[in-house]
């Protein structure tokens with residue numbers, strides 16, 4: 001039995017199961033297995049699903065939060081509506097998409113169609129959990145795909161973490177290989193617990209692994225130097241001799257495209 005045949009067979013098995021349970025993608029089982037082990041999404045949580053198309057993870061997020069939760073999905077590709085969730089079509093690193101996410105968070109429409117209570121004066125509504133299965137369009141050249149994916153993951157951290165509440169959880173897909181430690185180290189500066197996990201639904205089928213980060217710290221540890229995850233990743237890649245050091249240190253603060261929406265009234 002060839003390895004390739006075995007992998008294809010495994011994928012078909014998960015696909016069939018997904019179809020029989022009404023999930024749009026076999027990847028739904030990856031989040032279900034992450035959830036079984038780490039209990040990241042709790043009832044009533046506010047969840048952001050990054051790279052959500054066609055909506056398998058969004059369906060699981062809606063199930064897990066229940067009627068009192070709020071689920072927003074974002075993807076470059078348009079997805080058919082998922083009952084109870086709100087879907088944004090666009091690039092998560094683009095400021096227009098970010099403003100749309102902020103607006104939906106601010107509006108606070110719950111899974112059951114009613115609205116969350118207004119946050120207290122001076123407080124901003126934030127997500128409890130961010131789940132990201134984001135993946136670039138793969139070229140088939142592993143090293144290239146892996147490098148692009150690392151950069152994308154770093155951007156997702158930088159663009160979405162300001163919207164995650166302290167104590168909140170974050171999970172992202174990441175492809176194993178050169179430079180991954182740069183992301184893991186950066187995550188450890190921002191969360192008290194960071195673990196790699198390979199759910200059965202993805203084991204044997206690819207080199208992907210999920211980075212599960214729990215308990216976001218109120219502020220990054222000193223080791224981050226107040227820089228962004230993308231910046232820390234670059235420094236790691238330089239120290240490993242993978243990229244050339246930049247001549248000028250151009251970045252001085254954490255970058256995020258998210259702007260806060262002023263409270264009404």
Ligand SMILES: C[S@@+](CC[C@H](N)C(=O)[O-])C[C@H]1O[C@@H](n2cnc3c(N)ncnc32)[C@H](O)[C@@H]1O
Pocket residue numbers: 024025027028050051052053054055056057058074075076077090091092093133134135136137
């Ligand atoms: C593996 S798929 C996600 C599958 C999804 N979790 C599910 O269960 O249905 C990865 C997705 O990441 C999306 N993606 C890649 N780059 C993106 C970006 N910059 N902004 C938003 N989505 C992106 C792709 O369009 C793709 O649909």
